[in-house]
Amino acid sequence: MTKQISGERKTAYYFGIGLTVIGGLMFFSVFVTAAMNFGDFSNFESNARSSMFRGVGGMALLIVGNIIRSIGARGLAGSGVVLNPQQARSELEPYSRMAGGMVKDALEEAEVELGAGKPERVVMLKCRECGKLNEEDSKFCQECGKPI
The missing domain is CATH 2.20.28 (Rubrerythrin, domain 2)
Incomplete structure (x- = not known):
């Protein structure tokens, strides 16, 4: 099992985050524009089309960006795109190791010794x-x- 995440997966992860941020900004801009132009009905049809495009496009980018980010983070098999348990285990190994390390750190911070409490023979x-x-x-x- 590999302990490192490949460059392609890192690129996909950051690309997905970028798409998610752009989609969020596009979607949020609909509300900002509506608040700024409240009560102004001049050129209503054009403004409505623009808002609809930004709102739907922003939501689409949010969804696609999160899917790409998830695949980049977990790999194809780890995210369930490819059904291969061995490959999934290999791709998720860095995260499993990280989660175990976090639990160990929390136990050490709470001054709980691992293996303590086992009864003596x-x-x-x-x-x-x-x-x-x-x-x-x-x-x-x-x-x-x-x-x-």
Whole structure:
């Protein structure tokens, strides 16, 4: 499994982010323009067409940008475009490693030791007379009092 993300995936990720930002700005510009031209109905048809183009185009760029960003981040198999579990596991490995590291960092910050709280092994001795289990350092049975 690779621990690095390929350059093509990084490019797709950043390209997707770029498209998402442009789409968001286009979509948001519809509301800014409407607020600035509130009550002005001159050239209404042209303004409506422009707003419709920016609104629908912005939403389309938001959707396409997020799809490309998701594929760039997780890879083709990791995002479910290609159905190959082995390839998906390989492509998602850097993120799995990162998530495990984040959990470890959080536990260290909370001063929780990994592996703490595991019970120690206890050896018990069975009394030959009554069958009671006694701790290993017992000299006499806790139930019947006979020597072990």
